[in-house]
Amino acid sequence: MKKLIYLSLVILVMAYACQKGNKLPAVFTPTPYQLNVPKGFPPPYLPAYNPLTVEGIRLGRMLYYDPILSTNGRSCSSCHNPGYSYSYPLFVAQSGVKTSVPAHVNLAWDPEYLWDGSAPKLDLIGLADFGPEFFNTNMPLLFEKLKKHDKYPLLFKEAFNIDDISTLSNDQLQLKIVYAISQFMRTMISSQSKADKFFRHEVNLTPEEMDGFQTFFTERGDCFHCHGYPLFTSNTFNNTGLDSMPTGADLGYYNVTKNETDKGKFSPPTLRNIEFTAPYMHDGRFATLEEVVEFYNSGVHWNAPNIDPLMTKPAKIYGLNLTVTQKANLVKFMKTFTDTAFLNNPDFRSPF
Amino acid sequence: MKSIYVIIVIALFTACTKKVTAPPGTEEPVTGLVLNVSYHADQVPLVADSFIYTTQAGYQYSVNNLIYYLSRISLIKQDSSLVEVKDYLFMDAFNANTNKVVLGAIPAGNYIGLKFNIGLDPKLNRTDSLPTTVDNINMQWPMMMGGGYHFMKFEGYFKDQGKSYGFNMHLGTDTCLIPVKLYKAITITEGTKTPIFMNMNINEWFRNPAVFDFNTDGNYIMGNVVAMKKFANNGVDVFKF
Known part of the structure; x- marks a missing residue:
């Protein structure tokens, strides 16, 4: 009997000692998403710092289509319209420079994406879109809208374990947004032509x-x-x-x-x-x-x-x-x- | 009662010990060789996009791309039998990662040299036989032209009468496989990785045994069987220890 008590005690101690930081597990653990790589395709570029998850992709898909990110009614899909293979005929910058908008297709294999290589990481390209040329985002307003939204607080919690969006800095929130959108874009695979x-x-x-x-x-x-x-x-x-x-x-x-x-x-x-x-x-x-x-x-x-x-x-x-x-x-x-x-x-x- | 404290302390220290073991098949070989490859034009080191080299036919030239395969890389034993150490390697003269490659595991012993092919041997030179990496995909030789892979893409510019032109020495097809044998005593010792250094002299492609002239032989040879064969023949001696 004494041995049994000792043994139980040891198991309890071992189990306690193995808890990460002795904290309770998070309420939401994002579900890893396995990208379906078509036969004959090379391994995709999947950065370890932004792993694909079911919840991240779900959040990214909503944000991709939601003008909530902008103050001018634009969303990602404004310049990446499904009817143009997630592209758009032509973007004319305020400087007058014209750019043929590259399509969002098979981006899991195209880490540089832009024509001139000016943004070598797909996950960071979207950061520029918050500026006046694209979304003209008002960050305090965006915080407010996301926090009051009936779905986004839970979606951010599920995707990134963020309990309260308002605790993030502007940079942190933008980064999470573009990470989620990048995850969604990496799932957009074409292999059935x-x-x-x-x-x-x-x-x-x-x-x-x-x-x-x-x-x-x-x-x-x-x-x-x-x-x-x-x-x-x-x-x-x-x-x-x-x-x-x-x-x-x-x-x-x-x-x-x-x-x-x-x-x-x-x-x-x-x-x-x-x-x-x-x-x-x-x-x-x-x-x-x-x-x-x-x-x-x-x-x-x-x-x-x-x-x-x-x-x-x-x-x-x-x-x-x-x-x-x-x-x-x-x-x-x-x-x-x-x-x-x-x-x-x-x-x-x-x-x- | 004392013993329970001892057990608890031991349990605390041992419970979270992470056993770090490499996944099966990914362990670094203990006994092997390190293949170091350098590139020169005679005595001048290869530098990208620099018009500082001259072919035997007298053209100044620069290089902006030099990628190729080595296949059936084998050590030659004293009885001339072979020990294959790697089926193939993708090499990029301008990528340091491919210019220092650890090969193993190799049986310890005394060897008299190294044998390999520049290009892929017929068993490997079949469409889709290699893993679908971006490098391998970009080396595919079109099915319409026989399939398989480019053995080499050697690209750059040459000057002729003051004007600059491009050249593309693209080799492929089984008949252009280049066998290379290099002799030197190599001792592989148990538990060590023996370094081997070899150098590609890019000028050799244009002179030995036949002078290759961009204007008369071609500055774009893919699919030109005569030119590819002539260029491939010059490849036999491009490597030296």
Whole structure:
């Protein structure tokens, strides 16, 4: 009997000693979310400091669509509209600089996201949106609205264990908001386009699309070096000869690194759902895919500084010399990158 | 009663001891080698985007990308038999992480050299045979052109009559696999990681055994079987201990 008492006592002591900081467990423990990585995709970029959780994604999805963050009626979805593959035709900054808004698609594989690499972490990109150019957020008002809201206090508690939003600083609240939104964005995966199914041997392409495929994935068009499958981006920075003497925003990656050899370089965008993300290039200078193809066919400034060596192979100096039919078929092939299952996925649409 | 205090004290100290063990298969090998790879153009160290090198044909050139695979990396035993230490490695001349690689576990013993391929051997050079990392995906060789992977992307610029042009030495396809053998006594000692240092002389790609001329042989060789083969032949001696 004495031994039994000793043993019970020891177990009690061990259990007590193992409690973290001797505190009661938190009421809410976020549920880890397992991202469903499509077959053939590389491992996603999932930062340890912002792990995906069911509750974080739920909060992020609400915030993505909620104009509560702004004082001008805008939400993330204002510039990332599902109808444009979570993009928007063109954003014109107060400075007059035009930017083709990149689509929110497969961002779990695109840590840099922006055209010029100016925000290398997806989780922090949204911080700039609180400024006057986008949300023009009034932080005291935002605190008040969130605190009085019938859902957000619980959602923040569930996602981040925040008991009282008003105990956070402005920076802390903004960080939690953009972390939640980043979690949601990382779940927006496209892998069901006709091209995906073709690569998985589930469907055949039409003869025209097949001809476009040949142009895309051979030296005829040589698109694949920067837009290979399955991401349709190489996540690199390249100068494709858009301008012979780039200046201002057209300097691209140079504006971030100040390295002469980065002048005119931009990140190749993913081509998923490309038919819905016009206009094209970083500044939206081309209205249609046909114009883009014609640029690569005959308009490359091959003497641009730092032009990517890939753009200066002999055939490209004198143009690709694609026929009218080949150009049209190339566009038809690029339209097989459209993923209607992604565009219509209710999990990505507004919860309101 | 005294004994209960002792037990409690022991229990307090032992209850929360974290046993730190590496997950199976991730333990660092104790016995092995550390492959250190450096890059020079003859005596000049490789620096990105610098027009300070000259090919045998007389073109000044710079390099902005040099990525490639090594495969079937093996130590050569004294009886000429091989001990494979790694199936393949992705190498990036401008990424320090790939220029110092720990390989193991390797049987201790005396070896007479190192054998490997520049590029992927036919068993590995099949579309989707490698893990789908971003590096491997970006090295894919289109199915329309035979499938598999680029063996190497060696890219930069050269000057000809005052003008700058790009060059892209992209190698692929099984016929362009480059076998390399380097001889040197290597002793692998139990419980240690033996360092090996080898250097790629990038000028060798353009001169030995055949002078490679951007204008006559090509400055963009992917898919050009004759040019790829000529360039690949020059690769046999690019590495030296």
